[in-house]
Amino acid sequence: MQRARIIYNPTSGREVIKKVLPDILQRFEQSGYETSAHATTSEGDATEAAKIAVARKFDVVVAAGGDGTINEVINGIAEQEYRPKLGIIPVGTTNDFARALCVPRNIHKAVDVILANYTTPLDIGRVNDQYFMNISGGGKITEISYEVPSKLKTMIGQLAYYLKGIEMLPSLRPTYVELEYDGRLFKGEIMLFLIANTNSVGGLEKLAPNAKMDDGVFDLMIIEKMNIAEFVRLATLAIQGNHLNHPKFIHTTASRVKVHTEEKMQLNIDGEFGGLLPGEFVNLYRHIEFFVPEDKFSTESKDE
Numbered sequence: 533m534q535r536a537r538i539i540y541n542p543t544s545g546r547e548v549i550k551k552v553l554p555d556i557l558q559r560f561e562q563s564g565y566e567t568s569a570h571a572t573t574s575e576g577d578a579t580e581a582a583k584i585a586v587a588r589k590f591d592v593v594v595a596a597g598g599d600g601t602i603n604e605v606i607n608g609i610a611e612q613e614y615r616p617k618l619g620i621i622p623v624g625t626t627n628d629f630a631r632a633l634c635v636p637r638n639i640h641k642a643v644d645v646i647l648a649n650y651t652t653p654l655d656i657g658r659v660n661d662q663y664f665m666n667i668s669g670g671g672k673i674t675e676i677s678y679e680v681p682s683k684l685k686t687m688i689g690q691l692a693y694y695l696k697g698i699e700m701l702p703s704l705r706p707t708y709v710e711l712e713y714d715g716r717l718f719k720g721e722i723m724l725f726l727i728a729n730t731n732s733v734g735g736l737e738k739l740a741p742n743a744k745m746d747d748g749v750f751d752l753m754i755i756e757k758m759n760i761a762e763f764v765r766l767a768t769l770a771i772q773g774n775h776l777n778h779p780k781f782i783h784t785t786a787s788r789v790k791v792h793t794e795e796k797m798q799l800n801i802d803g804e805f806g807g808l809l810p811g812e813f814v815n816l817y818r819h820i821e822f823f824v825p826e827d828k829f830s831t832e833s834k835d836e
């Protein structure tokens with residue numbers, strides 16, 4: 533019998549997961565899984581719970597929460613030799629991973645995806661000793677999201693990020709960086725750089741429209757020094773997907789990126805604070821098997 537471990541964050545999003553957990557457990561049991569659940573207690577606990585699930589050789593781990601929880605679970609699995617298959621139940625404030633994986637935000641439909649039992653191996657990013665699924669980056673603007681208190685996030689959701697973003701804009705300033713990527717070099721002042729593994733970044737689905745999760749490369753985006761008015765204009769273009777030809781927007785792909793900075797620059801990993809740069813980003817090719825909807829993924833992966 534297959535064994536599944538559900539790691540859920542009871543505080544994610546609007547705290548709905550707690551109420552539906554018995555139903556979810558029952559659905560897994562009815563599908564033939566022996567299932568147990570772990571409620572996370574604090575920051576980092578999902579990583580520990582995932583490591584324990586690996587040690588106990590669970591066949592399937594399900595991460596139920598927002599992007600923060602899913603990132604923590606990935607951090608518990610990615611460095612291990614035995615890696616259970618990973619399912620996602622998105623119940624967070626931001627669910628960029630789920631969007632990238634085409635996993636529905638309806639809890640029962642997300643469970644349907646897992647129980648349909650179709651998986652595909654996807655790339656995972658590593659920077660220094662941390663892992664990310666969606667996006668990493670640095671620059672003054674990326675220091676926004678984790679300054680939003682989590683209470684506020686639960687109350688007003690996504691809007692909190694935008695309000696905080698607007699408030700932070702005047703403090704946006706360029707930083708000098710040196711970026712070495714697949715043997716090439718960029719030197720200069722930038723507003724921010726982003727290293728994306730998926731095309732779903734902070735709800736901007738057209739930011740890296742061609743990013744694929746199983747090609748072994750990141751989309752590297754560099755926004756060169758500009759004034760705030762220009763930056764706001766570029767951000768507006770990005771929402772519509774019309775930013776790619778902007779003269780100060782550099783867009784390329786790379787499987788390895790090394791970043792050096794002279795002044796302190798914070799690293800953002802999947803929307804959370806990830807320590808300070810320098811850093812080396814490595815794409816781990818098709819590293820974890822994810823449950824995904826077959827109709828959205830099967831043709832894509834068969835071609836390659």
Ligand SMILES: Nc1ncnc2c1ncn2[C@@H]1O[C@H](COP(=O)(O)OP(=O)(O)OP(=O)(O)O)[C@@H](O)[C@H]1O
Nearest residue numbers: 544545572573574575597598599600601624625626
């Ligand atoms: N019991 C808990 N109480 C408080 N915080 C917790 C608890 N369990 C986990 N956390 C922390 O909450 C953080 C945010 O959770 P999560 O990402 O699941 O939800 P969210 O904040 O609603 O959504 P998102 O991160 O997508 O915005 C996690 O990174 C984790 O460190």
